[in-house]
Amino acid sequence: xxxxxxxxxxxxxxxxxxxxxxxxxxxxxxxxxxxxxxxxxxxxxxxxxxxxxxxxxxxxxxxxxxxxxxxxxxxxxxxxxxxxxxxxxxxxxxxxxxxxxxxxxxxxxxxxxxxxxxxxxxxxxxxxxxxxxxxxxxxxxxxxxxxxxxxxxxxxxxxxxxxxxxxxxxxxxxxxxxxxxxxxxxxxxxxxxxxxxxxxxxxxxxxxxxxxxxxxxxxxxxxxxxxxxxxxxxxxxxxxxxxxxxxxxxxxxxxxxxxxxxxxxxxxxxxxxxxxxxxxxxxxxxxxxxxxxxxxxxxxxxxxxxxxxxxxxxxxxxxxxxxxxxxxxxxxxxxxxxxxxxxxxx
Numbered sequence: 001x002x003x004x005x006x007x008x009x010x011x012x013x014x015x016x017x018x019x020x021x022x023x024x025x026x027x028x029x030x031x032x033x034x035x036x037x038x039x040x041x042x043x044x045x046x047x048x049x050x051x052x053x054x055x056x057x058x059x060x061x062x063x064x065x066x067x068x069x070x071x072x073x074x075x076x077x078x079x080x081x082x083x084x085x086x087x088x089x090x091x092x093x094x095x096x097x098x099x100x101x102x103x104x105x106x107x108x109x110x111x112x113x114x115x116x117x118x119x120x121x122x123x124x125x126x127x128x129x130x131x132x133x134x135x136x137x138x139x140x141x142x143x144x145x146x147x148x149x150x151x152x153x154x155x156x157x158x159x160x161x162x163x164x165x166x167x168x169x170x171x172x173x174x175x176x177x178x179x180x181x182x183x184x185x186x187x188x189x190x191x192x193x194x195x196x197x198x199x200x201x202x203x204x205x206x207x208x209x210x211x212x213x214x215x216x217x218x219x220x221x222x223x224x225x226x227x228x229x230x231x232x233x234x235x236x237x238x239x240x241x242x243x244x245x246x247x248x249x250x251x252x253x254x255x256x257x258x259x260x261x262x263x264x265x266x267x268x269x270x271x272x273x274x275x276x277x278x279x280x281x282x283x284x285x286x287x288x289x290x291x292x293x294x295x296x297x298x299x300x301x302x303x304x305x306x307x308x309x310x311x312x313x314x315x316x317x318x319x320x321x322x323x324x325x326x327x328x329x330x331x332x333x334x335x336x337x338x339x340x341x342x343x344x345x346x
Contacts, residue, residue, distance in 0.1 A: 020079065020080070024076070025073065027074045034059070035054060037072055058179075060078070061078055091120060092131055096132030106318045107178070107323075108167070110166050111164065117160045163309065163330045173317060174318070188311065191309050192247065192250075192333070193272075193307045195245065196283040197269045198243060198244070198246055203235070206234045206266065207232070210256040210262050210263075224266070230256055232262075244340075245340055261305065265278075271307055274305040306336065
């Protein structure tokens with residue numbers, strides 16, 4: 001790293017697709033165009049990509065958006081956002097039906113169904129939400145590509161088996177604006193989850209770092225002592241109790257991969273039918289055969305982790321008005337909840 005560069009480490013919420021990098025220009029730095037300076041200090045950065053990022057507002061100096069010809073000065077604080085481990089695979093547009101809740105020239109809000117991966121990756125190159133988004137946007141603007149709109153506007157993601165609301169940007173400016181809101185924790189997100197056990201407190205807060213599981217690398221684990229992983233906070237509130245399972249609402253203060261699933265398991269309440277974390281087994285209840293059959297029927301009704309992104313609120317990148325959306329529980333979760341509701345009243 002060059003001597004004229006001091007980089008300040010930033011937290012990178014893994015659920016989000018952009019990372020934030022902060023730099024302070026050294027006292028001995030001569031005036032220099034910022035696009036050239038950034039290109040010199042970021043590995044793999046091209047002049048064209050840097051300029052596009054600056055034009056779209058992905059870079060600020062001392063809190064203000066600048067042009068590519070801005071001359072940096074000693075002490076300037078530079079904040080830049082860039083894609084985290086961007087996929088180098090070609091994004092193939094596919095005519096996949098999308099449940100569009102809202103759309104205008106800047107943003108689109110989708111209601112994601114279960115069993116759909118959000119974006120292409122190893123083992124899932126087609127059939128993802130983003131394949132459908134790319135097709136949809138290209139019908140509106142055939143000249144659109146990943147140079148002008150990286151990853152076709154995706155700024156956050158939810159798990160394959162989680163249903164509910166997700167927002168995407170349709171312009172570079174909108175993507176930069178939304179990414180900043182996620183970093184500043186101003187995006188409102190409320191999830192509904194069915195968890196095993198009778199949650200003791202009516203509401204509470206879980207504070208525990210999250211990192212990859214030491215033994216099972218595809219899973220994540222909670223590290224309450226903070227000795228490893230990234231800071232994570234989840235607020236929860238009980239919505240309804242069914243003796244052996246509980247319906248809860250979770251509000252994310254941070255956005256980590258599998259955060260709700262890991263945090264609820266950490267306090268002894270694994271999500272219902274979450275096979276990756278052991279929720280596809282009977283964790284609470286009786287030993288009777290009829291109860292086992294009842295639970296198996298519930299698993300069949302909702303053959304996935306019972307988690308739904310119910311609400312989403314953000315500031316519109318163009319109008320600056322507060323936008324708020326709510327998605328009703330999907331049929332599979334609604335059916336299971338009703339089944340438990342009937343079971344405890346018998």
